[in-house]
Amino acid sequence: MTTEEKMFHLQTAAMEEARAEGNAIIRQHEEALNGVFEQHCQEAKRQAETRIKAEKVNARQQLNMASSKAQLELKREIGRTQMELKKKLFEEVEILLKEYMETEAYRRLLVEYIEKAAAFADGGEMTIYINPIDADKKDYLEEHTGMELTVSKEDFKGGIRAVLRGRNILIDHAFKGALESEYQKFLFRGGEKGA
Structure with a gap:
């Protein structure tokens, strides 16, 4: 399939x-x-x-x-x-x-996202972007993933984005879109327990 x-x-x-x-x-x-x-x-x-x-x-x-x-x-x-x-x-x-985003857990999450994107690209040409706020983590991430990273000009509030131009695919692990989506979906449920 x-x-x-x-x-x-x-x-x-x-x-x-x-x-x-x-x-x-x-x-x-x-x-x-x-x-x-x-x-x-x-x-x-x-x-x-x-x-x-x-x-x-x-x-x-x-x-x-x-x-x-x-x-x-x-x-x-x-x-x-x-x-x-x-x-x-x-x-x-x-x-x-x-x-x-200042924790070691976040750095590990970025490494995981980058490795998953690289595995998905399967050796194909890919550009991986990190958030401008994470520019100080670039060397660490490149060292731990072996991938060349690009600092994005757009602030996407953390996470990574990867572009596979040959296949027209965007891998979006950016926090900005997720936050906006949750904001739009969020509703108060009248004091229900667990909501």
């Missing part, structure tokens, strides 16, 4: 799993909305039966409007607070990442 076939198979499997998860989420939301809709219908019937005087109808309408307005403002405030907390969380993640 060729690499392209493996990638196609992996992509197909991942897409099927993503569709299945998406469909399950849609079903859950649909069931929840149907339940809310049923509750809403029952409440509307009860209100219609209990409304006797026009004054009560007017008072209930005003109360509902005030409640909706308060809920909307509360949701906006929760959204703003969650966004602030998300930014603070990822600022802390970046601080921890910078601290990690």
